[in-house]
Amino acid sequence: MDYQFKAIEEKWQNFWAQNQTFKAETNSSRPKYYVLDMFPYPSGAGLHVGHPLGYIASDIFSRYKRLKGFNVLHPMGYDSFGLPAEQYAIQTGQHPAITTEANIATYRRQLDQIGFSFDWSREVRTSDAGYYKWTQWIFMKLFNSWYNLETDRAEDIVTLIEKFQISGNAEVKAVCDEDIVSFLPSDWSAFNEEEKQALLLKYRLTYLKESTVNWCAGLGTVLANDEVKDGFSERGGFPVEQKKMMQWSMRISAYAERLLQGLDTIDWPEPVKEMQRNWIGKSVGASVKFKIETEDIKLATQDYIEVFTTRVDTIFGVSFIVLAPEHELVSILTTEAQKQDIENYIAQTKKKSELDRMADTKTVSGAFTGSYVINPVNNEKVPIWIADYVLAGYGTGAVMGVPSGDQRDWLFATHFNLPIIQILDGQKNIENEADATKEGRYINSGFIDNLGYKEAVSYLNHWLEREGVGKAKVNYRMRDAIFGRQRYWGEPIPVYFKNGLPYLIQEEELPLVLPEIDKYLPTESGEPPLARAEDWSPCHGETYELSTMPGWAGSSWYWYRYMDSQNDEAFASKDAISYWKDVDLYIGGSEHATGHLLYSRFWNKFLKDLGFVNEEEPFKKLINQGMIQGRSNFVYRVVDEEGRGTNKLVSYGLRKDYKTTALHVDVNIVEHEVLDIEKFKAFRPEFADAEFILENGKYICGVEVEKMSKSKFNVVNPDVLIEGYGADTLRMYEMFLGPLEQSKPWNTNGIEGVFKFLRKFWRLFHNEEWVFGVNDGEPTKTELKALHKIIKKVQDDIERFSFNTSVSSFMIAVNELTDLKCKNRSVLTDLVVVLSPYAPHICEELWELLGHTDLSNTPYPTFNPAYLEENEFAYPVSINGKMKMNLNLSLSLDEAAVKEIVLSNEQVRGYLEGKEAKKIIFVKGKIVNIVI
């Protein structure tokens, strides 16, 4: 029979499902290998052709590893909490669980028909109570933990309480809130329960804090920094503003250094590591306290301004101090005379949106408070200004202005006529711009005069510390992550409030199930949707936390759940965790670089600190598959003088002769840029009797690369391709498109080539009448050579994730064997195994026809280099590096022999034109190059 892909694919998909072929057993004697895909959010649109790209690659890899004798864990699930289902619920009133369930069914159908080797028995869904029970459980562990800087790990909160009881908090080195007041052990025991709880909250790894958040009114919720892009929400594109709110936060900053260091131990793409490094934003410098001059100002909390600087060596060049307009000391520091100025400036800043403030980096602005500080190193009086180029959220919200060494400070000083003090003899041209050099010796710099950069920094750090006015300090840009959303469709936070303080519910009460509500909107009083739930209260009239967890909660640990997804005693058994350990290969999009991948590393490190898991890093190797962009097609509608559309459409090549507007046309009715006019008329009935101006009898469409989306009519659905060509063709074609990690526009042109290849492969096993038949007997040398070439090539390619090149090589192998009229059983049997990770259905069918079973666990053929050995090689002979001719020579010849043969060769002599060869380069098996 001809290649009947539809019947074959259905048959083997059913077979795999019934036999649970890909069910992974924990504790096998075979070595483990864990291949993970970033699990999808099941959107209503279903999969388009870009989504499976990474899944296909990981599936090929998994199937290959299985053939290579590994016990492979390759699971799939759904990140099923999320905004779209809830937005849909708001519009239609349909419960998001129902929408989600329906969407998952679509995803599952689409995934199944591509023939993935997922172990579906381990499927997880983050919105299942059986799953989010453990998300909530991890939250409780975080609540009950603090970060001990002495042991450099998270510990149970009881060890902190012990320290408080023994020695108060003076000796405690912890990552905690900044507004900690020190207390003695006696104070601690005197505190009442609520005072104790309020204090502990400042140390917990998840904590409530009044903080400035990204409030998105359009979505009715706060967003994490990584969910905001250029001042707009990543989902939906609504404007985002800064707002103060009481919010749950995760103390990820405690792990900043470990998150940074860990990057050096994992095999990830450099850009992703770089993004994480930037996000963490480590800077090494010093904090310095500048004492405030307190003549006519009453100071409430402190008498100094603390700044952070990475150039403490420039401290003698300070000619002003700048505070962020939001800095808490601004109102106190402002003198009566300057009050109007400062208030105007703050009002003006507030009017500017975050976006304007970021966009406008050229204009210098600021205002003088009227107050001064004393520079600790030289007792100079320095004016205090405010300016919006200083950010409240970074460092201390205050900087020291050194105009000679920092361009922004230079601009500020020039604009406001403040002194510019040279501090290094190496600084040049500081009348015109700042010079940030570290070269040379210090001048005008008191006790560090004549020192070099390194000595100066170390001297100053010691000096500041000794004087009690500063110290060396490392600062991180990364802020703690906001962990609450004022939305319905997420994990309830397992917390209730008593007298305004948060308490955990009992572990036995988990999961805290999402209650039913009547509408998915905030209440009239502006409370989150959960406030609508009736009778939803733990006891005695207390109320549960009403916000839910953010989208990244469920995905920050899901790879552990796959290890033991049915366990209801633990998120995964000790046994399963110590067997599967970590993810060996993780494939997904780079858009998760600073969100999911950072949070996951954070939770993983936390779980390790508490002894629940074993590895410091969860994902050993990461690969980013490139984005598949859409490739839009256009028709060109002729417009009249007034710009109105006419009923004429002109082909791409002729459009210059007319005034036209481009209209998107469904890419599914265009083939090789030629429009199917009949289908077009059905697609756009208003053009049913339009006039088509053709070129060479065809209507040619224009092309542009854009995002793949419904509105651009450029979505290609894998279902359509599977219908026409089958899953094996789709799998191979997606790989054939180009390197996995490269972004590229989808283009269905060319899929025929892969389909033809599979037919040709099928034909190798069949005669002219499509009757299956192979020959027994010894394979020939050339057959073995073709076979072993592909055995080696595919194994090399897969190990370095170069899937596109293997597809070409398969084509070459099949072309060669076809030319050889190879029907040899042993050669073809091995070939089936080698191809099976890429095209599993057709290979299973042929495997069965060859009389075998259990292809998925057959050993990968062993490569034998002996079959590739050549005794002759067609040496390229070049003259001065330019290739002229090939010369067939035995590979056993040594350099001297080859030179002699080459020089005496008639044709070579012709090229030499009688000239003397100055030098002959000979690389065995590679090249002969004659220099004249």
Added chain:
RNA sequence: GCUCGGAUGGUGGAACUGGUAGACACGCAGGACUUAAAAUCCUGUGCCCUCAACAGGCGUGCGGGUUCGAUUCCCGCUCCGAGUACCA
């Protein structure tokens, strides 16, 4: 602005450690089969000169360098894409 990618025929791409640039596929052109079309098969296909062949010249974004030899290494630049953005 800074950081990281990338640029090879009409198209997707290959060339893995400096050694025959353009594999493989699409498209296109021509041919076979057919009443015809589809399917299939065969041949050609980087550009220029040439009727064609032979031979030759040019050719991996641009300019230079290292080397017997550079798509590959180094320096400078252009363009495209991604990330980030007053981070003190």
